Amino acid sequence: MIAAVGSVLCVVIVVMGAAGDVYTALGDSDPGRLTSLAFGLVRTLANAAATVTAGALAFGVFVVPAPPRRTQLTAHAYAAVRTASTAAMVWCAAATAAIVLSAADASGQTFSVALEHLGGLVSATEEPKAWICSAVAAAVVAVVARATLTWTTSVLVLLPALAGVLAPVIAGHVANGAWHDVATNAMAWHVPAAAVWIGSLVALRSYLRRPGSSVDVVLRRYHRLTAVCLVVLVLSGAVAGAVLTGPAGLHGGYVVLLLLKLFVCVLVLLLRARWGARRPLAAELVAVGLALGASTGLTHLVPPAWSRTRPSAQETVLGYELPDPPSAAELVLGWRFDLVLGLGAVLLAAAYVVAVLALRRRGDAWPVGRTAAWLLGCAVVLVVTSSGVGRYAAGMFSTHMVAHMSLNMLAPVLLVLGGPATLALRVLPAGPRWWVTALLHCRATRLLAHPAVAATTFVGSFYVLYFSGLFGAAMRLHWAHQLMNIHFLISGYVFFWLVIGVDRAPRALPHLARLGLLFSVMPFHAFFGVILMNKQTVIAEYFYRTLDLTWVPDLLTDQRLGGGIAWATGEIPMLVVVLALLRQWAVADRREAVRFDRATDTGHDDRLAAYNAMLAELSGRKN
Missing domain, CATH: 1.20.1630 (Formate dehydrogenase/DMSO reductase fold)
Structure with a gap:
């Protein structure tokens, strides 16, 4: 030493x-x-x-x-x-x-x-x-x-x-x-x-x-x-x-x-x-x-x-130049690899595939749909942070909103349908498996995954970030911009985990409560887009003026375009979530019906047994 x-x-x-x-x-x-x-x-x-x-x-x-x-x-x-x-x-x-x-x-x-x-x-x-x-x-x-x-x-x-x-x-x-x-x-x-x-x-x-x-x-x-x-x-x-x-x-x-x-x-x-x-x-x-x-x-x-x-x-x-307006070819081919979120998405996709292959070598099955959902979610994160979309998102409000809604609405929906925690619990050895279980059920996770906290964070961060001056301050610093993107991804993941997640949440909600939770936040997303489209002042104007992108002549028009993108792209993932939730609800009802039929066929009816137990208890009290 x-x-x-x-x-x-x-x-x-x-x-x-x-x-x-x-x-x-x-x-x-x-x-x-x-x-x-x-x-x-x-x-x-x-x-x-x-x-x-x-x-x-x-x-x-x-x-x-x-x-x-x-x-x-x-x-x-x-x-x-x-x-x-x-x-x-x-x-x-x-x-x-x-x-x-x-x-x-x-x-x-x-x-x-x-x-x-x-x-x-x-x-x-x-x-x-x-x-x-x-x-x-x-x-x-x-x-x-x-x-x-x-x-x-x-x-x-x-x-x-x-x-x-x-x-x-x-x-x-x-x-x-x-x-x-x-x-x-x-x-x-x-x-x-x-x-x-x-x-x-x-x-x-x-x-x-x-x-x-x-x-x-x-x-x-x-x-x-x-x-x-x-x-x-x-x-x-x-x-x-x-x-x-x-x-x-x-x-x-x-x-x-x-x-x-x-x-x-x-x-x-x-x-x-x-x-x-x-x-x-x-x-x-x-x-x-x-x-x-x-x-x-x-x-x-x-x-x-x-x-x-x-x-x-x-x-x-920004760290780089944006000399020309975003063309279709530039958005698709103009990559600048993000070593945090982009590389993180690649590593998570690779780890998931390795875990699925380990399960199959062991003779266990894993649904193909979950694997596809996870890989698509990782692909969304990779594309919106590392392709031309990610490059122009740092300089244009409209393109930023495409990345924002993808990270907050689309990628989390796909990722939670992949069930990563369930896969980890089936693949990992005893020690790391205990780590995952402990973290999923600790007080901090239970607090973050409380429906009120998750919904408030998911929706409220839109209004706090864009209408308080935080957005302009965050865009000036690369680390703050990255932290903002990570917040979008995590807050969206936690919310959709409660609504349609394959992994069991710390507080399991009935399907009707999940549907109510989803419908309670949908209007706020729409209102946010409408407010942006009708706002008369430019958000983070000093930041965008400093960039001096000559091919963005009207910042307010670009901002209103971003509001339209937020309104339109927010509704499509919500529709996917509603359909996924209804399907999960139907599957759960079928499983419950099958379980009830099996119990009836064997002479064991849990509800009848509970009713008889209640009558016996009441009779005992009268005596």
């Missing part, structure tokens, strides 16, 4: 000492060597503590074996979660200090001046806001992880931990310049993978000091989990590095640090293959230090791509 800390500090100090003036090249003021070095060290501490927090949580809930059908953490899992809580306290303190230091670094002020004008500096720059989010996430994780004794809470608190780790990164270098959409998407995979690898390694070292009876199982799970993380690290790091270095940037200190990170990850994989399970752990700690130090150095240096080209207004906002 000492060697790992020493390697981190050596790399950070050497890089920041040898970098020289990195501010003049960006047109910024130099805050001074002391402020710059302090920010680098504090950022390194915050990143290290954040990764230990997230990774230790992942180790405690996914690597340490849990007793079957128990929600309480085992002693070893609890120790890992407490490690995460302690690291989160350090993370919160370092992130709080980084708020002021990042404001000073971005504005070229000393620490004292930045502290005096902190409010104005935070509102004017993005990175201090990201550190505020990181500090809040750390505080939440520190409190909840310290108090929890249950597996499900530990899993759920992993979400804010990963979000807090990711926030300062996606607000940094990757969020600027041409192709920043690709770089940001790549880092959305890169940072969580790094956190899980590094933090679970630290937790594993602590575990091996007090091993239990499941050492071999823990080591096997650890190596499987982190091997996937290392592969993701190499691939996503190469993509983000290619964007930030540019086509002719294969020289200089930035590239050296980038290659060092990639080399460390590949080296760890090779050491594992050669040495086996136990011996590479000490070497991995040193590798972790080198990787963390290189990461901090990369955030301090100027990416080579920035010094070679000056991005246009469209590249600055």
Whole structure:
């Protein structure tokens, strides 16, 4: 551990000492060597503590074996979660200090001046806001992880931990310049993978000091989990590095640090293959230090791509140009692959097919209709995020509405008909199968899947997003745009899960209640489209004016077209849902009739038995 800390500090100090003036090249003021070095060290501490927090949580809930059908953490899992809580306290303190230091670094002020004008500096720059989010996430994780004794809470608190780790990164270098959409998407995979690898390694070292009876199982799970993380690290790091270095940037200190990170990850994989399970752990700690130090150095240096080209207004906002209006050929063939939702759709489709094939090899059947529905739903997500539709959705309101309605209405309908949870419960081994069951029945899922909450989120988000100014703010930032799309998909999935989902919901509704729930939200979708078609002001006008798409001469006309699309495309999926619900209702009634006939034929009538039991009880009371 000492060697790992020493390697981190050596790399950070050497890089920041040898970098020289990195501010003049960006047109910024130099805050001074002391402020710059302090920010680098504090950022390194915050990143290290954040990764230990997230990774230790992942180790405690996914690597340490849990007793079957128990929600309480085992002693070893609890120790890992407490490690995460302690690291989160350090993370919160370092992130709080980084708020002021990042404001000073971005504005070229000393620490004292930045502290005096902190409010104005935070509102004017993005990175201090990201550190505020990181500090809040750390505080939440520190409190909840310290108090929890249950597996499900530990899993759920992993979400804010990963979000807090990711926030300062996606607000940094990757969020600027041409192709920043690709770089940001790549880092959305890169940072969580790094956190899980590094933090679970630290937790594993602590575990091996007090091993239990499941050492071999823990080591096997650890190596499987982190091997996937290392592969993701190499691939996503190469993509983000290619964007930030540019086509002719294969020289200089930035590239050296980038290659060092990639080399460390590949080296760890090779050491594992050669040495086996136990011996590479000490070497991995040193590798972790080198990787963390290189990461901090990369955030301090100027990416080579920035010094070679000056991005246009469209590249600055979107990451790419939209020089021509959307033709049919451009919408179909003009792909820009989305590394978050597009790649996620491909991976989910592949995992589903693998699970179905595993069932068939076992001799079990799985309905073809469910497989077709799932694959079609994944295809919808892939097309509307990665094809020309996805490219133009970021610049045109009308095309955005096509993507919105597809992600919120069409894709979820198809996905819930695929029954992924039912398939997972039939295919997965005992441990992961218990994980799925626990998450499906935990309090958080029951709350989100409450009919009132699901319906309000499904419909209310339309009005809150588009009529409050949030839409314009979200469209300016790629990560916020992605978060908006993910919200559309999840809120639609949860609502249609309650209405026509194959998987059993935490609160099973009778078919008549499902139909009523569906009819209760249908008018609000229609009203939303009508309001858009009649609105006299442009939503997110500043954003669309900044893009300056000359082939969209009238923003209000395009917005009204989007309203018409929202109204028309919202009704078609609803009709499909009504038909699917009525069919499920009819099938359920037939099954109930068959069950009743069988019971009658064998002389067992549940309803008659219940009636006789009631009469017997009343007779007993009279006596």
